[in-house]
Amino acid sequence: MEELKDEAIHHTALKLAEEIKNLSIYKSFYSDVQKLVSSTNVKKEDFKQTLQQAMKEKGLDTKLRNTVYHWVRTQTKQNKLDPLTSLQKASAQWEKRIHKSLNSMCSDLETSLAKIRPQSEQDELSDKWNELSTYTLDLSKYRPVYAPKDFLEVLLTLSGYVPFTREDEPKWEFAHLPLQVKTLDELRKLYPEWSSGEPLLGVNPSMPSQVPGFATLEAERVGLGERVAALAYAPVVQEYLKRGSPQSLRATLWSLVLGSDVRQQQITAFNQLKASVLEIDLMIDKLIFKDVQLTASNDDQYFVFEDLLYQVMLCFSRDGGVQSALVEAGCAGAPLMVAVRGRHAPADRLIAFPPSGVIPFHGFSMYATPFCYLYDDPVQLYYTFRAFYIRYWHRLHYISTHPQGIVSLCLLYERLLEANEPLLWIHFRNININPVRVVFKWLMRAFSGHLPPDQLLLLWDAILGYDSLEILPLLALAILSFRKENIFQVNTLQNVDAVLADLSTISVIPLLQLALMKP
Incomplete structure (x- = not known):
């Protein structure tokens, strides 16, 4: 078994080496390594160890690790043998x-x-x-x-492209699609920092820090964030973002985790x-x-x-x-x-x-x-936006069965609403309103233009930290739960939209924590 494992690692390493040669970073990286090899820091008699040490001192070790990290993230592609071709x-x-x-x-x-x-x-x-x-x-x-409403109308006709439905599924708009989406319990395991009620930025930044040497949670996050930014290792940055980023560090940290440095x-x-x-x-x-x-x-x-x-x-x-x-x-x-x-x-x-x-x-x-x-700087803005779009946003306006795609996110929202807010689900059914219609514009735009910028950026911190768009339907559910008493008082789509129109008072992180913490 060890031989097979070593062989698999060897083949992966070979593939990675070939892939890196095709990346835009390769030429400059190769040139930097060549200069390092010819320097006095690298000794012929102890070539491997002195080269590794020299690469660490010059930051090339971190650069290579980040390159591997970004390459691995691009390898998680949709299964070509799609059950819903x-x-x-x-x-x-x-x-x-x-x-x-x-x-x-x-x-x-x-x-x-x-x-x-x-x-x-x-x-x-x-x-x-x-x-x-x-x-x-x-x-x-x-x-x-x-417009988003036109795209939704297309998604709501997808049943015509599916050769079968499940007999035990309610005949709702997305429930007939044989896609796998998570339950609330599975989401709790995916987002343990929220479900366990850990102190997070976006709840109360002035709360006392649990770490010696810091007066408040915000001071603690800034101190730790500065160390993470200096380390510049993308997987560590991603882990840090799960608890939220201070505004002063967010630009640097997002660029690091997306590999969008200019x-x-x-x-x-x-x-x-x-x-x-x-x-x-x-x-x-x-x-x-x-x-x-x-x-x-x-x-x-x-x-x-x-x-x-x-x-x-x-x-x-x-x-x-x-x-x-x-x-x-x-x-x-x-x-x-x-x-x-x-x-x-x-x-x-x-x-x-x-x-x-x-x-x-x-x-x-x-x-x-x-x-x-x-x-x-428009160049830095451009490349960070571009990386975000290629990683996430394109999934919100293309039809696919990817688990992070808009179809799966709509289905996840439906399932969460039916399972966790059954009275609200029944109310929508009784007044003949598809519950996806009231939140689709939020999902398709990832809440941009709907939430205040400070709350939106905390939400996008989480998307980057957990590498997941499933946060979007979860937040949509949390907002509906928060305003359900007002929704129960109205019976038209126009009035439901009016109840949900103003999200300026919404605090994203507390709502998500409430949605995930067990009662």
Whole structure:
């Protein structure tokens, strides 16, 4: 058995070594190691030990460990032998519908999906790059391709793609899907820091610390967080985030756990994306401007970040690496391939539209807005948002059976509500309201734009710390439980929405603890 185990480790190491060669970090890392090997710190007679020691002193050991950590996280992919391969058909049809809507909008507006910008327009856009809110566009005829409620309607028809239902399941909207989701007891084991009532940031930061040398919990978390940040080892950072991060350290810690640190290579790549924005006018640019104006610009918490958001979202649309990551995750089909009008190139030269493969919906920009509270630098903001999107947010607007996907999250919410708030479940049934309808906008946007920023960032700390989106339906359940007495007094969807409209007084961590602690 030991021989088999050693052989498996050997093969994994070989695979990892080959994979690292394909990563963007490899060239600079290899160069740093070469310089180290030729230095006086590495002795020929004790090569292995002195090299390892030198790598630790230079921080290369931690850099390599973090690279392995991020590689391992990308290996947990969806099982290709999906029991619900029929949902792939639903996903493909939904994608075609979006593409058709885009082409239809182009025809109506008599414009092109992609065209070269006139030089005067390129110059104006470049001059106004840092104040894009002053860039004049007529967006009156542009409309979002779809909104969360449109996507929900598609998800609610998924029963037509499933060849069977379970006889013992209630005939509700998601309950017929043969997917495995966790029970509340299983979630308690997944989130022990909450279910056991441990002191967490977001409850009472002024409470006395249990650690000698610190007056308050907040002081304790800052002191420990500074040590964790200095260590810069991603798995330790992830563990630390489970109990919440002080605002002063959050930007550093998120970048570490996501591997989104910025070097010259990232700055160069971002400038190339910017150059692409300036050169080529994509119809999707207007949709991005429109979305920011309809959402963040009208939000008291985020309107000041309007210029920064335009930069980040426009560059994101040009990033072909995002499309590659989505294909790798099994979430994206074939993108639209279009010719760039006005480009002096062979007529059959096509580009993916958009290069990122992501067509924004109403509210898409809200995935990025909270990062504006953490980063002033658009490059650092961009790469941290990009890493978060590739790791988590794409799962919230693609049809899949991934356990962290939007379909599974809706089913988890339904099951939790039925099992743990049966009277509320019955009330929804009696007034003929699908309970998913009242929380779907929260789930699809990960509560961005619904919770105050300080509470939202604590929630996203937890998503990173536990590497799980299952926190979202759990919080949705907790909010409904908290306001159930008011929900019992109303009997229309409009009035239920009114009861749940204002979440400004919600404290996320105490609610989650209440939901998970056994009565």
